[in-house]
Amino acid sequence: AQSVAQPEDQVNVAEGNPLTVKCTYSVSGNPYLFWYVQYPNRGLQFLLKYITGDNLVKGSYGFEAEFNKSQTSFHLKKPSALVSDSALYFCAVRDPKNAGNMLTFGGGTRLMVKP
Amino acid sequence: GAGVSQSPRYKVAKRGQDVALRCDPISGHVSLFWYQQALGQGPEFLTYFQNEAQLDKSGLPSDRFFAERPEGSVSTLKIQRTQQEDSAVYLCASSLDGDGSGANVLTFGAGSRLTVL
Numbered sequence: 001a002q003s004v005a006q007p008e009d010q011v012n013v014a015e016g017n018p019l020t021v022k023c024t025y026s027v028s029g030n031p032y033l034f035w036y037v038q039y040p041n042r043g044l045q046f047l048l049k050y051i052t053g054d055n056l057v058k059g060s061y062g063f064e065a066e067f068n069k070s071q072t073s074f075h076l077k078k079p080s081a082l083v084s085d086s087a088l089y090f091c092a093v094r095d096p097k098n099a100g101n102m103l104t105f106g107g108g109t110r111l112m113v114k115p
Numbered sequence: 116g117a118g119v120s121q122s123p124r125y126k127v128a129k130r131g132q133d134v135a136l137r138c139d140p141i142s143g144h145v146s147l148f149w150y151q152q153a154l155g156q157g158p159e160f161l162t163y164f165q166n167e168a169q170l171d172k173s174g175l176p177s178d179r180f181f182a183e184r185p186e187g188s189v190s191t192l193k194i195q196r197t198q199q200e201d202s203a204v205y206l207c208a209s210s211l212d213g214d215g216s217g218a219n220v221l222t223f224g225a226g227s228r229l230t231v232l
Contacts, residue, residue: 004157032218043119043206043223044158051218090157096218102171103148103221105157 023091119224140209
């Protein structure tokens with residue numbers, strides 16, 4: 001079975017400082033990994049994904065994530081946080097061997113960026 | 116359409132009532148998913164369609180939950196005899212891929228918030 005863990009319920013960071021939102025995963029094979037962001041009363045918006053290739057993936061709004069197979073992690077990062085980055089962030093994994101195509105989400109991490 | 120559209124956005128039901136939630140996916144998207152998001156939690160998978168075929172319904176919590184996509188486009192999630200524990204946001208998502216590779220991005224609707232009193 002595939003699963004995702006986001007160990008931090010909330011991350012607080014000052015505007016302009018770098019941010020990291022942690023994610024670890026468990027799948028039987030090579031994973032497809034995704035980050036989504038959710039603003040209040042909005043659906044989830046795609047940020048970035050790792051399918052194959054370069055371990056460092058760059059996405060929307062200056063976010064990036066690094067796939068680390070040995071640590072089974074896919075942490076989300078941004079060099080300089082903005083107040084507008086404050087939102088709920090979800091990591092998700094899909095096992096490409098799973099014919100059901102199901103995307104499994106973590107519990108989410110609330111990012112609070114303070115001015 | 117330009118995005119995934121869900122209706123109603125908000126639904127209040129009395130315990131025991133039946134509800135129907137509608138999802139209009141992006142035109143041409145083959146795959147359609149329903150997720151349930153309880154307050155303060157991540158989305159939980161309910162069911163998956165490829166065109167009109169329901170390929171996975173392993174996440175449906177009980178036989179009170181039923182989903183259909185009869186023409187391979189619009190989908191309806193129906194909950195019979197609603198219970199308080201059904202209160203959640205129900206998210207619909209669609210993706211272009213029909214090859215089952217799973218690499219394509221899911222586009223989510225804004226969700227339907229169900230409150231059961």
